[in-house]
Amino acid sequence: xxxxxxxxxxxxxxxxxxxxxxxxxxxxxxxxxxxxxxxxxxxxxxxxxxxxxxxxxxxxxxxxxxxxxxxxxxxxxxxxxxxxxxxxxxxxxxxxxxxxxxxxxxxxxxxxxxxxxxxxxxxxxxxxxxxxxxxxxxxxxxxxxxxxxxxxxxxxxxxxxxxxxxxxxxxxxxxxxxxxxxxxxxxxxxxxxxxxxxxxxxxxxxxxxxxxxxxxxxxxxxxxxxxxxxxxxxxxxxxxxxxxxxxxxxxxxxxxxxxxxxxxxxxxxxxxxxxxxxxxxxxxxxxxxxxxxxxxxxxxxxxxxxxxxxxxxxxxxxxxxxxxxxxxxxxxxxxxxxxxxxxxxxxxxxxxxxxxxxxxxxxxxxxxxxxxxxxxxxxxxxxxxxxxxxxxxxxxxxxxxxxxxxxxxxxxxxxxxxxxxxxxxxxxxxxxxxxxxxxxxxxxxxxxxxxxxxxxxxxxxxxxxxxxxxxxxxxxxxxxxxxxxxxxxx
Amino acid sequence: xxxxxxxxxxxxxxxxxxxxxxxxxxxxxxxxxxxxxxxxxxxxxxxxxxxxxxxxxxxxxxxxxxxxxxxxxxxxxxxxxxxxxxxxxxxxxxxxxxxxxxxxxxxxxxxxxxxxxxxxxxxxxxxxxxxxxxxxxxxxxxxxxxxxxxxxxxxxxxxxxxxxxxxxxxxxxxxxxxxxxxxxxxxxxxxxxxxxxxxxxxxxxxxxxxxxxxxxxxxxxxxxxxxxxxxxxxxxxxxxxxxxxxxxxxxxxxxxxxxxxxxxxxxxxxxxxxxxxxxxxxxxxxxxxxxxxxxxxxxxxxxxxxxxxxxxxxxxxxxxxxxxxxxxxxxxxxxxxxxxxxxxxxxxxxxxxxxxxxxxxxxxxxxxxxxxxxxxxxxxxxxxxxxxxxxxxxxxxxxxxxxxxxxxxxxxxxxxxxxxxxxxxxxxxxxxxxxxxxxxxxxxxxxxxxxxxxxxxxxxxxxxxxxxxxxxxxxxxxxxxxxxxxxxxx
Numbered sequence: 001x002x003x004x005x006x007x008x009x010x011x012x013x014x015x016x017x018x019x020x021x022x023x024x025x026x027x028x029x030x031x032x033x034x035x036x037x038x039x040x041x042x043x044x045x046x047x048x049x050x051x052x053x054x055x056x057x058x059x060x061x062x063x064x065x066x067x068x069x070x071x072x073x074x075x076x077x078x079x080x081x082x083x084x085x086x087x088x089x090x091x092x093x094x095x096x097x098x099x100x101x102x103x104x105x106x107x108x109x110x111x112x113x114x115x116x117x118x119x120x121x122x123x124x125x126x127x128x129x130x131x132x133x134x135x136x137x138x139x140x141x142x143x144x145x146x147x148x149x150x151x152x153x154x155x156x157x158x159x160x161x162x163x164x165x166x167x168x169x170x171x172x173x174x175x176x177x178x179x180x181x182x183x184x185x186x187x188x189x190x191x192x193x194x195x196x197x198x199x200x201x202x203x204x205x206x207x208x209x210x211x212x213x214x215x216x217x218x219x220x221x222x223x224x225x226x227x228x229x230x231x232x233x234x235x236x237x238x239x240x241x242x243x244x245x246x247x248x249x250x251x252x253x254x255x256x257x258x259x260x261x262x263x264x265x266x267x268x269x270x271x272x273x274x275x276x277x278x279x280x281x282x283x284x285x286x287x288x289x290x291x292x293x294x295x296x297x298x299x300x301x302x303x304x305x306x307x308x309x310x311x312x313x314x315x316x317x318x319x320x321x322x323x324x325x326x327x328x329x330x331x332x333x334x335x336x337x338x339x340x341x342x343x344x345x346x347x348x349x350x351x352x353x354x355x356x357x358x359x360x361x362x363x364x365x366x367x368x369x370x371x372x373x374x375x376x377x378x379x380x381x382x383x384x385x386x387x388x389x390x391x392x393x394x395x396x397x398x399x400x401x402x403x404x405x406x407x408x409x410x411x412x413x414x415x416x417x418x419x420x421x422x423x424x425x426x427x428x429x430x431x432x433x434x435x436x437x438x439x440x441x442x443x444x445x446x447x448x449x450x451x452x453x454x455x456x457x458x459x460x461x462x463x464x465x466x467x468x469x470x471x472x473x474x475x476x477x478x479x480x481x482x483x484x485x486x487x488x489x490x
Numbered sequence: 491x492x493x494x495x496x497x498x499x500x501x502x503x504x505x506x507x508x509x510x511x512x513x514x515x516x517x518x519x520x521x522x523x524x525x526x527x528x529x530x531x532x533x534x535x536x537x538x539x540x541x542x543x544x545x546x547x548x549x550x551x552x553x554x555x556x557x558x559x560x561x562x563x564x565x566x567x568x569x570x571x572x573x574x575x576x577x578x579x580x581x582x583x584x585x586x587x588x589x590x591x592x593x594x595x596x597x598x599x600x601x602x603x604x605x606x607x608x609x610x611x612x613x614x615x616x617x618x619x620x621x622x623x624x625x626x627x628x629x630x631x632x633x634x635x636x637x638x639x640x641x642x643x644x645x646x647x648x649x650x651x652x653x654x655x656x657x658x659x660x661x662x663x664x665x666x667x668x669x670x671x672x673x674x675x676x677x678x679x680x681x682x683x684x685x686x687x688x689x690x691x692x693x694x695x696x697x698x699x700x701x702x703x704x705x706x707x708x709x710x711x712x713x714x715x716x717x718x719x720x721x722x723x724x725x726x727x728x729x730x731x732x733x734x735x736x737x738x739x740x741x742x743x744x745x746x747x748x749x750x751x752x753x754x755x756x757x758x759x760x761x762x763x764x765x766x767x768x769x770x771x772x773x774x775x776x777x778x779x780x781x782x783x784x785x786x787x788x789x790x791x792x793x794x795x796x797x798x799x800x801x802x803x804x805x806x807x808x809x810x811x812x813x814x815x816x817x818x819x820x821x822x823x824x825x826x827x828x829x830x831x832x833x834x835x836x837x838x839x840x841x842x843x844x845x846x847x848x849x850x851x852x853x854x855x856x857x858x859x860x861x862x863x864x865x866x867x868x869x870x871x872x873x874x875x876x877x878x879x880x881x882x883x884x885x886x887x888x889x890x891x892x893x894x895x896x897x898x899x900x901x902x903x904x905x906x907x908x909x910x911x912x913x914x915x916x917x918x919x920x921x922x923x924x925x926x927x928x929x930x931x932x933x934x935x936x937x938x939x940x941x942x943x944x945x946x947x948x949x950x951x952x953x954x955x956x957x958x959x960x961x962x963x964x965x966x967x968x969x970x971x972x973x974x975x976x977x978x979x980x
Contacts, residue, residue: 016536019529023517024510031521035706036724039509042762046506050540216525234526272532 003066004074010063011081012272014054019230021047026229026236030221052096055088073275076456080274083156090139099132103400110399119388122399123366129401130359130366137360147360150404154281155411157458160357163407166414167350170473174347175380177481181331181343182382184488188326192317195246199312203246204239204253206308210301211291212443213237213257217264226252228259228288232271235260246309247328251292258291259284261443265451280459281405285412286419287446293342293413294420294479295439300431302328308437326487333383335390342413343480347380349410352395356403415463417476419450422467493556494564500553501571502762504544509720511537516719516726520711542586545578563765566946570764573646580629589622593890600889609878612889613856619891620849620856627850637850640894644771645901647948650847653897656904657840660963665870667971668833671821672872674978678816682807685736689802693736694729694743696798700791701781702933703727703747707754716742718749718778722761725750736799737818741782748781749774751933755941770949771895775902776909777936783832783903784910784969785929790921792818798927816977823873825880832903833970837870839900842885846893905953907966909940912957 024047028040064082069075106125113122134146141149147160201220208220223238230236237256242248262278270276278284295301299322306324310316318324331341337348355372358364364372373392374385385391397405424430427441434442450466463471484490514537518530554572559565596615603612624636631639637650691710698710713728720726727746732738752768760766768774785791789812796814800806808814821831827838845862848854854862863882864875875881887895914920917931924932940956953961974980 012532013536013539016533017540020510020514020533020537024513027513027517031709033705033707033709033724033726035704036722039723039761042502043506043510046503047510049503050507214525215523217523219521219523232526233529234523236523271529 002068003063004069007060007063007067007081008077008273010059011274014051015272015276017047017054018051021051022229029223029227030238055084060085073456077274080455087140090142091136092139095132095135095139099136099401102128102132106399107396110393110396114389114393117387117389117393119370119393122393123369126398127366129399133401133403134360147357147404150360154405154408155459156280157460158282158411163353163411164357166473167353167410170346170477171350171380173477173481174343177484178343178347179382180490181484181488182333184490186489188330188487189318189323190330191245191247191327193313195243195313197241197243200241200246200249203308203312204249207250207254207305208237208257210437211254211257211439212261214264218260220253226256228256228263231263231266231277232268235263250305251296254296255288255292258288261291262287262451265447266454267452270454275455277455279455279457279462281408282411282415283459283462285409286415286463287451289412290416290420290446294416295434295442297328297342298431298434299325300434301437304435304437329484329487331484333381335385336394343484344381346410346413349406351376351380352406356398356406360403414471414473414476417473417479418463418467418469418471419446420479421475422469492558493553494558497550497553497557497571498567498763500549501764504541505762505766507537507544508541511541512719519713519717520728545574550575563946567764570945577630580632581626582629585622585625585629589626589891592618592622596889597886600883600886604879604883607877607879607883609860609883612883613859616888617856619889623891623893624850637847637894640850644895644898645949646770647950648772648901653843653901654847656963657843657900660836660967661840661870663967663971664833664837667974668837669872670980671833671974671978672823674980676979678820678977679808679813680820681737681817683803685733685803687731687733690731690736690739693798693802694739697740697744697795698727698747700927701744701747701929702751704754708750710743716746718746718753721753721756721767722758725753740795741786744786745778745782748778751781752777752941755937756944757942760944765945767945769945769947769952771898772901772905773949773952775899776905776953777941779902780906780910780936784906785924785932787818787832788921788924789815790924791927794925794927819974819977821974823871825875826884833974834871836900836903839896841866841870842896846888846896850893904961904963904966907963907969908953908957908959908961909936910969911965912959
């Protein structure tokens with residue numbers, strides 16, 4: 001056996017074990033009896049310990065030194081294994097354990113502070129999390145930029161500086177669009193009524209099928225937060241039901257189908273290798289967003305959905321497809337990121353990105369965070385935050401140390417914009433198919449041009465290869481201005 | 491850290507990992523997408539390899555040598571760990587791998603041979619399995635009896651000789667009872683009709699609740715074969731539905747509730763230790779059988795069930811509870827063990843036990859197996875086997891190397907008979923509660939006197955402690971003769 005094949009065999013088993021650990025997470029969120037929490041924590045802990053031991057196994061270093069990769073896939077696998085091995089090895093075990101302990105506590109402290117609308121109960125803990133994250137970043141960065149070191153976990157190869165100038169170039173057009181929309185004379189009607197759970201779930205299945213979800217390799221269940229879990233032959237999605245708002249269930253289903261389709265679309269030869277998973281959070285989000293927004297919230301698909309929903313719910317308070325299309329894309333003033341629309345969502349992200357970058361660099365102190373958040377929100381959204389739970393306390397991410405994660409949501413939107421432009425030229429009659437509730441021409445194009453490559457190409461290169469053009473924010477901004485300009489008659 | 495605490499900490503993690511592997515099996519049989527088989531095999535294989543490495547870790551030997559247990563629980567834990575470590579270490583890795591490979595193949599060969607009713611397609615493979623099992627038994631037995639060495643995996647401390655004389659002493663009374671029943675003038679009516687799946691499942695939940703199944707630590711799902719999976723805070727059951735035969739679903743549910751209740755009833759202090767699981771297959775079966783038969787098929791509970799079923803299915807073809815009680819306990823001539831009744835079931839087991847003991851010792855050759863099976867069946871059951879699929883090919887066990895497993899089913903019945911006698915004296919008005927669909931007084935007695943002890947006491951000692959009398963077949967035989975004597979007016 002060569003060092004390379006030893007390494008890949010070892011890696012294969014690690015991937016299989018990590019897939020087991022991920023499925024344990026799915027089980028916990030969907031089917032686990034509610035009295036099993038302590039036992040599950042012990043089981044998860046045991047799996048994590050086995051995985052950590054394997055990821056820091058000194059033989060990996062020896063194999064990497066001796067490996068002689070021949071093919072592009074082998075070279076890329078070596079590159080990815082090297083990156084992970086170095087990152088894991090550079091973080092002292094003591095620090096990793098401290099971070100795990102603190103973030104499991106701080107999530108609870110955050111949740112309580114949010115419930116009590118009391119940021120002062122959470123900020124001292126956030127300070128401790130930040131100290132440890134800076135220490136972790138410094139260990140990984142090895143002299144480089146701290147924020148970039150953290151970003152590498154979610155969007156490898158990207159830098160804070162590049163995202164910063166990308167976002168800065170987008171903000172004025174988004175702020176202007178937002179203001180024009182909210183100032184428009186005609187505002188779309190809201191959907192109202194009672195929409196029973198069973199019917200919503202049946203429609204969610206229909207939507208998933210329309211977007212090509214492979215039911216032989218997936219399933220849908222209810223969970224508190226919608227997510228997608230797993231890869232290769234088994235990628236499951238969850239959804240949730242709010243009986244006054246069926247869009248919540250239906251569009252989160254389409255969103256998660258996008259994530260799962262990416263994982264299920266990867267070349268099966270890459271299964272159980274480092275190439276066998278989505279290459280970055282940004283690229284992942286590009287898939288979920290292009291399914292949900294550019295296709296799912298488009299006029300063609302929403303027309304088809306209008307008919308299905310009117311049938312299923314015995315009529316709606318919106319009675320024609322054009323008005324329904326506007327309803328699906330309704331923009332309203334609000335504080336919460338996860339309830340946001342295509343236009344305002346990116347502004348939410350930019351706010352968080354700038355603040356977290358400053359927190360990590362030390363330019364911003366947690367004692368000034370509430371004020372900074374509120375000032376920035378007023379500037380970009382034109383309204384004052386009414387209470388901390390609707391402001392700085394709304395997201396879980398920082399409490400669990402996820403610094404560098406937020407920007408990938410907006411990057412995903414930018415990638416989706418770029419991909420959508422090429423997709424629409426490559427499949428000129430896509431809207432004809434979507435109007436029939438059939439996304440196949442698009443999902444085939446995405447699979448062929450992007451999804452199947454898994455981790456073979458770095459994120460930006462993958463998007464550029466698939467789209468045949470460089471990554472820039474214009475396609476997304478043009479698309480948004482065009483779409484919402486028509487809906488709101490701007 | 492002392493050697494003992496090191497060992498127990500290591501063991502704790504192994505138990506947690508093995509619980510994860512078991513849940514992966516549950517997932518596969520219940521919720522796994524059907525296209526995920528290959529991936530699942532790889533995941534299971536990775537878990538098994540991690541577990542095997544831990545179970546043969548040489549540090550276990552060192553810790554065992556140095557450990558100084560103080561309490562009875564610690565002494566018993568050391569005993570159980572020693573037994574498992576010795577057994578695992580004595581089987582050469584080469585042999586374990588060969589057995590795993592062969593039995594995964596031979597199960598498929600058996601299934602095909604059964605479908606084609608062609609024992610000659612399976613027997614050569616069974617011969618190979620037997621050779622490896624004998625080799626394995628010899629490695630473990632270290633000069634002792636081969637069959638006893640295999641039995642130790644399922645019923646520790648029991649010997650083939652003791653089971654042999656136990657079974658021999660039971661057979662004449664069972665054969666006679668069987669003949670009297672089938673010759674009786676009045677035969678109970680069969681239940682007939684169409685019983686929709688949803689209603690059966692709703693009733694199954696009601697039955698599980700009646701027997702005290704803890705839904706905060708369990709759940710019920712559909713699977714091809716009913717089983718119980720998991721322990722501590724998470725023991726799930728499955729059932730199946732045949733729409734012409736609701737007893738299949740309801741009584742297999744009660745049976746599995748018995749298994750799960752045992753695991754859920756173990757003292758929580760034993761969780762993640764070798765004491766934290768059912769002590770033997772026989773004791774396990776005693777719990778499932780006493781729930782299913784002595785209580786579930788008793789007159790009191792069946793009366794309650796009659797009312798529930800008549801309500802749920804809008805009337806039955808059986809119209810009074812006494813006739814219904816006879817129907818629930820109906821004995822008919824048949825070839826198949828799993829479709830058998832309380833009386834004939836044990837005869838099925840005795841036949842298999844004698845044959846498999848002879849196969850392992852070499853007294854019986856596989857080329858004579860069909861003839862031996864058929865001759866014995868004719869003798870004990872009074873009918874000739876019509877075809878091999880209804881005879882020697884009916885059970886999966888031998889194809890996957892489970893020699894020594896069969897007798898524990900009948901041992902479980904014997905244990906249940908002994909326990910039932912004491913239970914009825916300890917809880918004189920149990921039938922009053924069962925007639926109301928409430929098994930609480932019995933489940934509390936079983937938990938207090940047996941289930942909570944987990945692996946603390948060896949099987950026979952546990953039954954004797956719980957029952958306050960020695961293990962003998964008379965209580966079971968007396969109970970059967972009394973019960974069926976009345977039903978069939980013998």
